[in-house]
Amino acid sequence: METMKVQNVTPNDLPWKIRYDASRCTLCGSCVSACSFRAIECKVERRRLIFSESDIPEPKARFSAVPVIRQVRSIKNYCRGCGICEKVCPNDAIRPERNPDTRHPIVMRCLAGDSIKRGGRKNLESTQRTLDKIRVGRISQMTDPSLDAQRHTFDLLAPFGRILPPEKLPLGTSPEGLLQFQENTPPVRWIYPVIIGDMSIGALSWRMWEAVAMAVAYLNEECGLPVRMCSGEGGVPVRLLKSRYLKYMILQIASGHFGWNRIAKAMPHMVEDPAGILIKIGQGAKPGDGGLLQAQKVAEHIQAIRGVPKADLLSPPNHQGLYSIEESVQKMFLSFNAAFKFRVPVAIKVAASATSVSVFNNLVRDPYNIVGGFFLDGIDGGTGAAHEVSLDHTGHPIVSKLRDCYLAAVAQGRQGQIPLWAAGGLGKTGDLAADAFKMICLGANGVFTGKLILQMAGCVGNDMGRCNACNTGLCPVGITTQEPPLVHRLDPERVAQNIVNYFLAMDTELKKLMAPIGNSSLPVGRSDALVATDRAVADKLQIQYVC
Amino acid sequence: MCRIGAIKSLDYVHPSMALQLMQSQQKGHDNSGFAMVMHDLGGIFENYKHLPTLSMAATDEGVKIAEDILHRAGFQRVMQWVPETDPQPGLDINAMPNYVFETFDYPKHLRNAEQTEKEELLLDMRLALRRALEPNEEGFVYSFWPDVVTLKEIGDPRDIGTYFRLWEPDDRFTARVITAQCRQNTNYDIVRYAAHPFHLQGYTALANGENTFYLKNVEFQRKLHRGYIGFESDSQCFLYTLHYVHRQLGWPLRYYKHVITPLPFEEIEQREDKEQLKAIRQSLAHLEINGPNTIIGVLPDHTMFTCCDAKKLRPVVVGRDEKTVVISSEVCGINEILPHRNWEEDIYPHEREIVAIDNSLEVQRWRQ
Ligand code: SF4
Ligand code: SF4
Numbered sequence: 030m031e032t033m034k035v036q037n038v039t040p041n042d043l044p045w046k047i048r049y050d051a052s053r054c055t056l057c058g059s060c061v062s063a064c065s066f067r068a069i070e071c072k073v074e075r076r077r078l079i080f081s082e083s084d085i086p087e088p089k090a091r092f093s094a095v096p097v098i099r100q101v102r103s104i105k106n107y108c109r110g111c112g113i114c115e116k117v118c119p120n121d122a123i124r125p126e127r128n129p130d131t132r133h134p135i136v137m138r139c140l141a142g143d144s145i146k147r148g149g150r151k152n153l154e155s156t157q158r159t160l161d162k163i164r165v166g167r168i169s170q171m172t173d174p175s176l177d178a179q180r181h182t183f184d185l186l187a188p189f190g191r192i193l194p195p196e197k198l199p200l201g202t203s204p205e206g207l208l209q210f211q212e213n214t215p216p217v218r219w220i221y222p223v224i225i226g227d228m229s230i231g232a233l234s235w236r237m238w239e240a241v242a243m244a245v246a247y248l249n250e251e252c253g254l255p256v257r258m259c260s261g262e263g264g265v266p267v268r269l270l271k272s273r274y275l276k277y278m279i280l281q282i283a284s285g286h287f288g289w290n291r292i293a294k295a296m297p298h299m300v301e302d303p304a305g306i307l308i309k310i311g312q313g314a315k316p317g318d319g320g321l322l323q324a325q326k327v328a329e330h331i332q333a334i335r336g337v338p339k340a341d342l343l344s345p346p347n348h349q350g351l352y353s354i355e356e357s358v359q360k361m362f363l364s365f366n367a368a369f370k371f372r373v374p375v376a377i378k379v380a381a382s383a384t385s386v387s388v389f390n391n392l393v394r395d396p397y398n399i400v401g402g403f404f405l406d407g408i409d410g411g412t413g414a415a416h417e418v419s420l421d422h423t424g425h426p427i428v429s430k431l432r433d434c435y436l437a438a439v440a441q442g443r444q445g446q447i448p449l450w451a452a453g454g455l456g457k458t459g460d461l462a463a464d465a466f467k468m469i470c471l472g473a474n475g476v477f478t479g480k481l482i483l484q485m486a487g488c489v490g491n492d493m494g495r496c497n498a499c500n501t502g503l504c505p506v507g508i509t510t511q512e513p514p515l516v517h518r519l520d521p522e523r524v525a526q527n528i529v530n531y532f533l534a535m536d537t538e539l540k541k542l543m544a545p546i547g548n549s550s551l552p553v554g555r556s557d558a559l560v561a562t563d564r565a566v567a568d569k570l571q572i573q574y575v576c
Numbered sequence: 577m578c579r580i581g582a583i584k585s586l587d588y589v590h591p592s593m594a595l596q597l598m599q600s601q602q603k604g605h606d607n608s609g610f611a612m613v614m615h616d617l618g619g620i621f622e623n624y625k626h627l628p629t630l631s632m633a634a635t636d637e638g639v640k641i642a643e644d645i646l647h648r649a650g651f652q653r654v655m656q657w658v659p660e661t662d663p664q665p666g667l668d669i670n671a672m673p674n675y676v677f678e679t680f681d682y683p684k685h686l687r688n689a690e691q692t693e694k695e696e697l698l699l700d701m702r703l704a705l706r707r708a709l710e711p712n713e714e715g716f717v718y719s720f721w722p723d724v725v726t727l728k729e730i731g732d733p734r735d736i737g738t739y740f741r742l743w744e745p746d747d748r749f750t751a752r753v754i755t756a757q758c759r760q761n762t763n764y765d766i767v768r769y770a771a772h773p774f775h776l777q778g779y780t781a782l783a784n785g786e787n788t789f790y791l792k793n794v795e796f797q798r799k800l801h802r803g804y805i806g807f808e809s810d811s812q813c814f815l816y817t818l819h820y821v822h823r824q825l826g827w828p829l830r831y832y833k834h835v836i837t838p839l840p841f842e843e844i845e846q847r848e849d850k851e852q853l854k855a856i857r858q859s860l861a862h863l864e865i866n867g868p869n870t871i872i873g874v875l876p877d878h879t880m881f882t883c884c885d886a887k888k889l890r891p892v893v894v895g896r897d898e899k900t901v902v903i904s905s906e907v908c909g910i911n912e913i914l915p916h917r918n919w920e921e922d923i924y925p926h927e928r929e930i931v932a933i934d935n936s937l938e939v940q941r942w943r944q
Binding site for chain 1: 696786788789790791795796798799800824825826828829830831838840841849851852854855856858859860861862864866868869886887889897
């Protein structure tokens with residue numbers, strides 16, 4: 030017997046175990062070639078078969094070499110449970126199985142001497158979500174009739190841009206008794222209340238990014254839904270910057286300032302203004318931690334767009350040189366407003382945390398009237414790559430933070446002046462309309478979502494630790510990779526179609542929720558329309574408790 | 577669903593006309609109360625149009641508290657009218673011991689002051705009176721304003737009329753503008769303040785309907801102006817918005833409807849004034865009302881108007897003869913008091929218009 034090496038990694042140490050049924054396997058090789066993580070391999074096993082050929086048992090042994098599929102025992106090429114092998118196997122001979130006895134968190138750190146990194150999802154098992162403890166409870170009847178979702182018209186639009194308090198509107202009255210502007214006001218765009226959240230062109234594959242852009246153009250031009258998408262950090266292809274589709278894009282600047290060189294250079298050639306600028310300060314899924322684009326994903330076109338060499342690209346957690354809210358307001362907002370000659374709204378994105386309300390309060394007092402939106406991002410969302418410890422253990426849930434911000438605005442009588450946009454695990458259960466609606470009733474003007482968009486595209490990852498390999502550049506479905514063979518797995522037309530269809534369905538569902546409470550415009554702040562089945566949630570959010 | 581009505585006339589008319597207007601719409605209310613505001617007063621108030629009149633229902637103690645406060649502030653009573661009541665047994669009315677209609681002269685140092693200074697003081701006085709009387713329910717102060725009188729009571733409108741002897745016309749208690757409501761109490765405790773019409777600094781509003789955006793409205797209005805208090809009824813918000821848009825922002829009346837029931841964005845985009853309309857819609861999003869409503873309002877210059885919600889879920893009709901224009905929830909009310917009018921000229925206001933009647937009874941229809 031060989032010396033036992035119990036320290037060696039075996040499938041039982043890994044988060045997923047491969048269940049393989051050799052009797053069903055035709056050895057077509059599909060699974061091995063499909064596994065982008067190289068987590069399974071072909072191997073030849075030595076088998077011993079006892080048989081007898083005579084009338085009375087006369088056991089003989091025959092040794093044969095049998096080709097089989099086997100799980101790789103490595104912490105580099107470990108199985109992510111993505112299930113692509115199962116998808117491609119014609120005979121149901123192979124599948125990953127969750128290993129409840131995994132030692133992965135320990136083994137991985139022990140062997141690699143490095144912190145675990147992965148795609149952005151909170152994988153700590155969470156309890157029931159707050160949003161699921163809230164229901165739409167005020168149903169109009171008789172004296173205050175519900176509307177007909179199919180027949181009545183609804184105004185599903187949300188503002189993006191600085192809203193002046195009424196007494197500051199520079200309006201005068203003409204001799205005919207009509208109001209007229211005497212000065213310009215800050216730019217405000219009325220857009221669909223669900224924005225496609227910031228996912229960078231480096232994080233996503235070019236096909237995926239194109240598919241999202243295509244879906245957005247289609248939603249705007251064919252379906253009449255003014256959906257906007259945020260570019261994410263890392264720039265935009267020059268062709269798009271110079272095209273008329275730019276008007277659907279919110280350009281993001283984050284702490285790495287990646288891609289802004291090109292954007293600045295393209296400005297004189299822009300035929301349309303972008304939909305807005307988003308200054309990203311923090312991200313909810315890993316607050317206080319910067320973005321992480323590992324070298325594997327920095328393909329040639331990403332190097333060109335971002336203006337960087339092929340190397341790990343780490344966005345610092347904060348904007349170097351900006352340490353106070355006042356300073357950010359002055360420097361960032363003024364310069365971006367000025368860059369686009371005050372025609373483009375500029376908003377800010379921060380991670381939900383104990384300080385979000387103070388930041389919001391500060392911005393609400395902004396004397397220049399240039400903060401065009403407050404994007405608040407909570408835990409439970411996230412698509413990018415980060416250290417697992419940040420993903421799992423930092424951050425604030427979004428619901429109560431958003432509510433706190435809204436109520437802070439109410440206390441000052443300044444609600445709506447800086448539109449509130451919120452995200453972080455919205456649509457996690459698949460029902461974005463319900464989540465968005467509840468957030469709007471709690472005070473959001475609109476919501477943004479990223480992870481769900483990936484899921485619309487066919488992402489197989491989930492919050493239970495399946496896949497989450499967006500950081501590796503080996504996304505098995507071609508969404509978050511720049512490897513050409515993997516990217517080609519993604520059918521951009523289908524992805525665009527899925528996104529468009531999902532938005533159309535969601536649009537109907539939003540109306541189906543607005544109708545019973547008798548609202549034809551978005552019920553921003555209508556917390557009276559909600560009830561909570563949990564006393565603590567009701568108290569915290571100041572909504573009615575029902576049991 | 578309440579029933580509402582309003583009369584504007586070239587001649588002074590007696591509240592019996594308003595009672596008749598409302599009584600014929602009996603099916604539309606539940607006899608839980610009646611209230612009215614009279615502007616442009618005749619009869620015994622005619623010579624005191626420039627001086628503020630206090631309308632209040634109070635206990636003896638309440639009257640004393642209120643009068644003391646006003647005297648301390650330098651107001652001097654110049655006239656007092658106590659309606660003769662007819663407390664027959666069996667009347668369904670929840671009467672207060674005293675109904676006070678007293679006209680005061682301004683404090684000496686203010687007599688030559690700017691109009692706005694007086695107006696602010698009148699509001700502060702009314703708020704102070706209300707605050708002082710509220711804790712023990714010693715009294716309810718409905719209005720303290722020149723040329724305006726308010727009466728509200730809980731009970732059957734017919735019996736309220738009988739109690740105050742309002743069924744028999746006389747020429748002592750008259751006005752050119754009378755707005756009235758018969759209540760249907762659904763959402764709120766029956767408190768006197770909850771009855772429409774509501775009055776603030778010369779503005780009166782009353783409504784038939786619901787305000788789905790009540791919470792949004794209230795949360796916003798509370799911070800807008802010190803006079804925006806109470807919120808005993810979800811329709812009170814309409815008055816405050818009217819006051820805010822017309823008085824505080826100084827916008828023409830036609831923009832009121834753009835605030836409370838803004839045009840859909842699609843329609844705004846078609847308009848020449850889209851920039852103004854969008855600015856209004858976004859800055860005043862929290863004053864929007866989203867629910868079935870008909871509103872009747874009166875401005876300080878006695879202009880009377882009506883408008884409805886954008887889906888026109890609550891009825892309203894405007895009828896007229898040479899001397900009188902009547903707005904009513906139901907046409908049967910107008911038939912009762914203007915039986916000989918040409919009913920073909922009746923106006924059923926559109927969901928996107930304001931119908932306004934000026935002091936020469938000219939009717940204007942503004943498309944939103
Ligand atoms: S589940 Fe995915 S990672 Fe695991 S073996 Fe199958 S294809 Fe490879
Ligand atoms: S995007 Fe790709 S790599 Fe990331 S979780 Fe989804 S399928 Fe896996």
